Every structure is written in C-alpha cells, then in structure tokens.
Amino acid sequence: MRTIDWVDGAVEIIDQTVLPKEVRVLRLHTVPELVAAIQSLAVRGAPALGVAGAFGVALAARVHADDPAALAAAVTRVENARPTAVNLARGVRRAAAQLHRGPDAVLAEACAIRDEEVAASQAMAVRGADLVVELCGARPRLLTHCNTGGLAAVVLGTALGVVYELHRRGALAGVVASETRPLLQGARLTAWELSRWGIEHRVAVDSAGPFLMARGEVDGVILGADRICANGDVINKIGTYAHALGARRAGLPFIVVAPESTVDVSTPSGDAVPIEDRGAAEITPWSDAVNPAFDVTPRDLVTAIVTDQRVIRLDRGNRI
Numbered sequence: 001m002r003t004i005d006w007v008d009g010a011v012e013i014i015d016q017t018v019l020p021k022e023v024r025v026l027r028l029h030t031v032p033e034l035v036a037a038i039q040s041l042a043v044r045g046a047p048a049l050g051v052a053g054a055f056g057v058a059l060a061a062r063v064h065a066d067d068p069a070a071l072a073a074a075v076t077r078v079e080n081a082r083p084t085a086v087n088l089a090r091g092v093r094r095a096a097a098q099l100h101r102g103p104d105a106v107l108a109e110a111c112a113i114r115d116e117e118v119a120a121s122q123a124m125a126v127r128g129a130d131l132v133v134e135l136c137g138a139r140p141r142l143l144t145h146c147n148t149g150g151l152a153a154v155v156l157g158t159a160l161g162v163v164y165e166l167h168r169r170g171a172l173a174g175v176v177a178s179e180t181r182p183l184l185q186g187a188r189l190t191a192w193e194l195s196r197w198g199i200e201h202r203v204a205v206d207s208a209g210p211f212l213m214a215r216g217e218v219d220g221v222i223l224g225a226d227r228i229c230a231n232g233d234v235i236n237k238i239g240t241y242a243h244a245l246g247a248r249r250a251g252l253p254f255i256v257v258a259p260e261s262t263v264d265v266s267t268p269s270g271d272a273v274p275i276e277d278r279g280a281a282e283i284t285p286w287s288d289a290v291n292p293a294f295d296v297t298p299r300d301l302v303t304a305i306v307t308d309q310r311v312i313r314l315d316r317g318n319r320i
C-alpha cells in the first residue's frame with residue numbers, strides 16, 4: 001500500500017494525524033490543502049515529504065497554467081511548508097525544473113520521484129539488514145525513534161524497512177519504539193506499522209532509551225534522517241541526539257538509514273540546518289516553550305549511514 005500517491009488528479013495520503021484510531025484517506029486537490037497537510041503532519045517523514053512536494057508542484061502546474069506569477073508563488077509556498085527535511089525542497093525543485101515542459105511533464109517527474117523512493121526503500125532494507133546483523137549480532141533487539149516506515153516513505157520505509165527485513169529473515173529478537181514526544185510518531189505510527197507487520201514491540205518513553213541501553217536491553221539503535229550534512233552530521237527527530245549519546249556510553253552501534261535523496265552535501269554541517277520550532281501549543285497550554293522538532297547528532301556519534309546505494313562507515317573514517 002502506498003501511503004502517498006497521485007490518484008485521479010489529486011494527491012491521496014493516509015492522514016497521519018488520526019492514526020492509529022482511524023485509517024482515513026485524504027484527497028488533496030489544491031496547493032493550500034497540500035501545504036496544510038504538510039504543516040499539520042498529516043503527511044510527514046523526509047522521503048514522503050519529497051514526494052508530497054513534487055506532487056504539490058504538479059497540482060500548482062494544473063491550476064496556474066496561465067498565470068506564471070501565481071504558479072511561482074504556489075511553488076514557493078510548497079517548498080517553504082517545512083524547513084528541515086531536505087527532501088521537501090529537493091522534490092519541489094526537481095518537479096519545478098519540468099514546468100517549462102508543461103503539467104504532464106511535471107507530474108511524470110513527481111511520479112518518478114515516488115517510484116525512486118519505493119526502490120530506495122527496498123534497497124536500504126536489504127543492505128541495512130546485512131549491516132545490522134554484522135554490527136549488532138544474528139538476532140538483535142533494536143531501538144528505533146520516530147516513524148521511519150512506509151508512512152514516512154511511500155512504502156516499507158528506511159530504518160523501519162530494515163526492521164521489517166530482519167523480521168522477514170527471522171533475524172529479529174525485539175523492537176523498542178521510542179514514543180517520540182510531543183506528536184508520538186513512535187507510539188502511534190511506528191507501533192501501528194509494526195502491529196500490521198506482526199512484529200512484536202514495546203513502546204518506551206523517549207527518556208527511557210539511554211537507560212534501556214545502559215541496562216543491556218537493546219543491541220543497537222536504528223533510525224532515519226531528515227538531512228545528512230556533508231560532514232556526516234545527522235539531522236533527525238528531536239530525541240535522536242540523546243539516543244546517540246546513550247548508545248555511545250553503552251558501546252552500542254548507532255545506525256542511520258536514509259535514501260540518497262536525504263544526503264545534502266551542499267549543507268556543510270548541522271550548524272547550517274534550519275531547525276523547525278513548532279511552537280508552544282503542541283506541548284503546553286500554560287507557558288512559553290521551546291519546541292525544536294529536530295536535533296543534530298554529530299558525526300562522531302554515528303557508527304554508519306546506510307543509503308540505497310552505499311554503506312558509509314563513519315566509525316572507520318569513511319566520508320559522505
């Protein structure tokens with residue numbers, strides 16, 4: 001099942017704001033509807049955002065075919081809907097590069113991006129599972145954070161695709177899904193996807209992660225990325241850095257799985273990445289708040305990055 005697609009002239013997504021209580025399909029016909037879905041996290045996760053961005057340009061190209069100024073403004077709105085995951089701007093720019101050839105060419109490019117992400121998920125699952133067995137043992141217990149499944153990547157996913165592949169091989173002893181405050185992508189979305197796949201798992205509060213590692217309850221950490229910088233710094237959901245510190249202290253492998261579409265060599269390091277702050281309303285009605293949605297894990301805490309094309313062993317000095 002594709003969690004985002006182009007169907008009969010509209011973008012169809014599974015509304016991730018209402019899972020797991022309800023499986024609701026949303027049809028998005030306009031750029032404002034698509035931007036609202038991105039900003040509410042009805043569609044989210046770096047690879048899925050790349051596809052959403054490209055489909056957004058396809059919507060804009062149809063509606064504003066005769067109005068170049070309105071078309072440019074709509075494309076910019078989609079590109080700026082969220083700032084951190086590089087896939088969104090990248091998907092938008094790739095699709096927008098076809099605008100001079102007309103709406104059908106834009107849609108074809110967006111569908112190509114979708115298909116590339118599907119293929120990338122399958123490649124990462126196999127390569128990542130091989131690496132996990134090498135680094136974490138034959139039947140590891142893994143901790144993951146946020147949601148990196150098909151919901152975040154059209155089908156299968158990045159880190160969660162690796163988890164699925166290990167399960168398929170009979171090479172998985174357990175999964176801890178870190179709940180992922182404040183929007184609970186782990187407790188709601190990852191738990192839902194693991195249940196659908198028949199994979200046993202336990203949800204833990206985010207702050208339990210480093211303690212579970214110290215107590216010997218997991219053999220490795222595997223998660224995704226929203227942007228991988230030229231120096232190897234990894235930008236991912238807030239809480240990732242704490243898990244990386246815990247893994248280092250416990251001597252555990254810390255593995256990042258992301259497609260090449262998330263690798264951004266034009267961003268030199270984590271310092272240069274705009275980190276979305278989602279405001280106080282998401283976390284407290286009583287106080288001002290600081291609510292960074294992502295953090296920066298420095299490259300020296302990362303054991304390896306698995307993409308659809310390669311394994312980058314940062315622990316061995318490999319470079320992006």
Ligand SMILES: CSC[C@@H](O)[C@@H](O)C(=O)COP(=O)(O)O
Nearest residue numbers: 044045046146148152224225237
């Ligand atoms: C395969 S998804 C990798 C990342 O995009 C994921 O870990 C993440 O941080 C998503 O953040 P979100 O704010 O839910 O879009």
